[in-house]
Amino acid sequence: MPAVPTVEATMLGKLDWSAIPFDQPIPLVAGAVVLVAILGVLIWVVVKGHLPYLWHEWITSVDHKRIGVMYILLASVMLLRGGSDAIMMRIQQAVAYQSQGYLPPEHYNQIFSAHGTIMIFFVAMPFVIGLMNLVVPLQLGVRDVAFPTLNSVGFWLTATGALLVNLSLVIGEFARTGWLAFPPLSELSYSPGVGVDYYAWSLQISGVGTLVAGINLVTTVLKLRTKGMNYLRMPMFCWTTLASNLLIVAAFPILTATLAMLLLDRYLGFHFFTNEAGGNVMMFMNLIWAWGHPEVYILVLPAFGIFSEVVSTFSGKALFGYRSMVLATMAICVISFMVWLHHFFTMGAGPDVNAIFGIASMIIAIPTGVKIYNWLFTMYGGRIRFATPMLWSVGFMVTFIIGGLTGVLLAVPPADFMLHNSMFLVAHFHNVIIGGVLFGAFAGFEYWFPKAFGFRLDERWGKAAFWFTFLGFFVTFIPLYVAGMLGMTRRMQHYDVAAWRPWMIVAAFGMAVLTIGVICQILQLVVSIRNREALRDRTGDPWDGRSLEWATSSPPPVFNFAFNPDVRGEDAYWDMKARARQQSLEHDAPEYRDIEMPRNSPTGFVCAFFATIMGFALIWHIWWMVILGGLGAFATFVVFAWRDHDEYVIPAEEVARIDRVNLEERRSLVSMAGAI
Amino acid sequence: MSDQTHMHAEHDLAPGDEEQHSVGVRILGYVVGLALALLLTATSFFIAGTDLVWQPSIPVALIVLAIAQMGVHLVFFLHITTGPDNTNNVLALAFGLLVVFLVVGGTVWIMAHLNANMPPMDQIMRMQ
Numbered sequence: 001m002p003a004v005p006t007v008e009a010t011m012l013g014k015l016d017w018s019a020i021p022f023d024q025p026i027p028l029v030a031g032a033v034v035l036v037a038i039l040g041v042l043i044w045v046v047v048k049g050h051l052p053y054l055w056h057e058w059i060t061s062v063d064h065k066r067i068g069v070m071y072i073l074l075a076s077v078m079l080l081r082g083g084s085d086a087i088m089m090r091i092q093q094a095v096a097y098q099s100q101g102y103l104p105p106e107h108y109n110q111i112f113s114a115h116g117t118i119m120i121f122f123v124a125m126p127f128v129i130g131l132m133n134l135v136v137p138l139q140l141g142v143r144d145v146a147f148p149t150l151n152s153v154g155f156w157l158t159a160t161g162a163l164l165v166n167l168s169l170v171i172g173e174f175a176r177t178g179w180l181a182f183p184p185l186s187e188l189s190y191s192p193g194v195g196v197d198y199y200a201w202s203l204q205i206s207g208v209g210t211l212v213a214g215i216n217l218v219t220t221v222l223k224l225r226t227k228g229m230n231y232l233r234m235p236m237f238c239w240t241t242l243a244s245n246l247l248i249v250a251a252f253p254i255l256t257a258t259l260a261m262l263l264l265d266r267y268l269g270f271h272f273f274t275n276e277a278g279g280n281v282m283m284f285m286n287l288i289w290a291w292g293h294p295e296v297y298i299l300v301l302p303a304f305g306i307f308s309e310v311v312s313t314f315s316g317k318a319l320f321g322y323r324s325m326v327l328a329t330m331a332i333c334v335i336s337f338m339v340w341l342h343h344f345f346t347m348g349a350g351p352d353v354n355a356i357f358g359i360a361s362m363i364i365a366i367p368t369g370v371k372i373y374n375w376l377f378t379m380y381g382g383r384i385r386f387a388t389p390m391l392w393s394v395g396f397m398v399t400f401i402i403g404g405l406t407g408v409l410l411a412v413p414p415a416d417f418m419l420h421n422s423m424f425l426v427a428h429f430h431n432v433i434i435g436g437v438l439f440g441a442f443a444g445f446e447y448w449f450p451k452a453f454g455f456r457l458d459e460r461w462g463k464a465a466f467w468f469t470f471l472g473f474f475v476t477f478i479p480l481y482v483a484g485m486l487g488m489t490r491r492m493q494h495y496d497v498a499a500w501r502p503w504m505i506v507a508a509f510g511m512a513v514l515t516i517g518v519i520c521q522i523l524q525l526v527v528s529i530r531n532r533e534a535l536r537d538r539t540g541d542p543w544d545g546r547s548l549e550w551a552t553s554s555p556p557p558v559f560n561f562a563f564n565p566d567v568r569g570e571d572a573y574w575d576m577k578a579r580a581r582q583q584s585l586e587h588d589a590p591e592y593r594d595i596e597m598p599r600n601s602p603t604g605f606v607c608a609f610f611a612t613i614m615g616f617a618l619i620w621h622i623w624w625m626v627i628l629g630g631l632g633a634f635a636t637f638v639v640f641a642w643r644d645h646d647e648y649v650i651p652a653e654e655v656a657r658i659d660r661v662n663l664e665e666r667r668s669l670v671s672m673a674g675a676i
Numbered sequence: 677m678s679d680q681t682h683m684h685a686e687h688d689l690a691p692g693d694e695e696q697h698s699v700g701v702r703i704l705g706y707v708v709g710l711a712l713a714l715l716l717t718a719t720s721f722f723i724a725g726t727d728l729v730w731q732p733s734i735p736v737a738l739i740v741l742a743i744a745q746m747g748v749h750l751v752f753f754l755h756i757t758t759g760p761d762n763t764n765n766v767l768a769l770a771f772g773l774l775v776v777f778l779v780v781g782g783t784v785w786i787m788a789h790l791n792a793n794m795p796p797m798d799q800i801m802r803m804q
Binding site: 222223246250251254280282283286287290334337338340341347348349350352353 | 772778779782783785786789792794
């Protein structure tokens, strides 16, 4: 006779007390510390009475600048989580020579899986999407993105995914399958726990958020540009945003479909990727990398855009070869869809296929090289100011060239047969992702922070952060190249080869240097907030910028621009400044008009709340809760769709009052510069 | 917000934006589209099960009907035209088609080569 399921078993699905890892101190203590910190912040917020402010000004905000800042905040917090995983892995490999180290295998496997998942999906993605959200509408000279409320939904769904991944730390477990959950390991027969489900559902939910952000930004660039802002007058960052978001729209559905098939295998007994009944694991590799390769360009193209802006601003010159840069960006955008097989050269597609994809992979180095030369020629003959964003950019060029060269090496199929799955590969992709994306994110953070908050960041701590991160990066990852050459494979929980040991110890030391870099960055933030009055930027143009985001105050008013700027060439704001100096400023008072702006909406937050419930319930097979969450999210959508008022009016006097302050500052700056 | 959107609206419309036709003409368009879509769907189901035609031609016929179905949707429901007001939409469609062609074509090519290089199943069984 089958056992009668108890009420709890039917009500709570697979969830019971055994889900909480009481026997593992590390995740439990980490989870407790985070929980206490979150509760502490919440209590502080409520007691101090900041809750209404947070709710009205941030959580329900549909202002692209606020949403951008929240994206970056999410990315920064998750960077600390992913970084802690990295520190734990480096220490483990430094000590686990002929011993088990301090992390048991099943825990170590969860850590490297969580590290990769978090760093790509919840650090790199939100960081670049945050910067694009913050800057692109300002650079285009418009008042908002195309779909402001959808933008908020996208952000909160991304946050939902991040929350679910972190929940796995204390309730249940995370995937032990690596960051792409390759089957058959990720199938039910080999991963019966909830780890892979946490992985898949958090990516499905945050994937919707990313797709929404992509559609929004593509539409914004294509449809909302100010007067005279032709495609070929857009700042480089807008171009790379367009390319990157086109890739999001084209590639993320592949990820969603692939994970959906994996979930069908796991939940409903399908056989897409199983070993038996005609499943084909190779199809998973093929599909996941058809998304995965464009994904790396989704991340690095915006970074290229940031470097273009920074290099041009701090060299005091227009970007060299603007049109070739546009062409290179769009070429990368298309070619990135033609190279995905280089992630599985060794799977056995044979020499014809491998050769074609190998050549296509090497060809991508050409437009990338064009970009590098353009940045170098922009700097050539310029009056370079080595402020922190510029340091990150120059550091990027040095680091990224090395990473790019090892990438071209790995694109040669015979070499890849030797090096695949080794520490050499690990070193390569960290070299391009840290050197490219993370340095780019930091450059953008330092560069646009004054725009977002109205004061500059402390230069001394910023430079210290750069040098520690830069040197720490090389001390950490060059040894990994060597270990890979010596035959060390990736993801090893322990090893017995004496020759690898010294390199692992050097890498752990490098990680310590990197950690100092991160601490410097946090201190930079603290010090800058303390000294914000001294670092205040009243003009809105602290770096002598060239594009339109510097043509408004810092932080910009909610409507960004009192008047839509009139663009007459590339480097729109630089032209305006030059014209203003020549003609001396027209001092007649401009005629202000009422401005309509979208109203705040809790839709995003409420949707994400229900999505969190639904995701959690799906992971634990709590079906009634799945239905509840789904209905709630749908009801939220219905309420939003039937809204009566979606805009409010800022009266002309208010616009005038806000704009005049900044106009005075700006005029005095321009006339001073004119006098010199 | 609104002043910016209107600026581009003269030359560049989003799908479903055009207001120049009367309601009757627009309804007629949707009805024709629906009829064509239903006709193509019914034909597909009929072809799949029939033995009136040469059997190996059935998959090809289904592909042709599917592509025709996409065309009907694009023209009658998504209002893709060749006019200058549709440049963005046509370009987006072209990019989408390119990506679909690359991914589907590449996948078929890769997987076919993989299968060609795999030893036959009974050999794999003997290896185990």
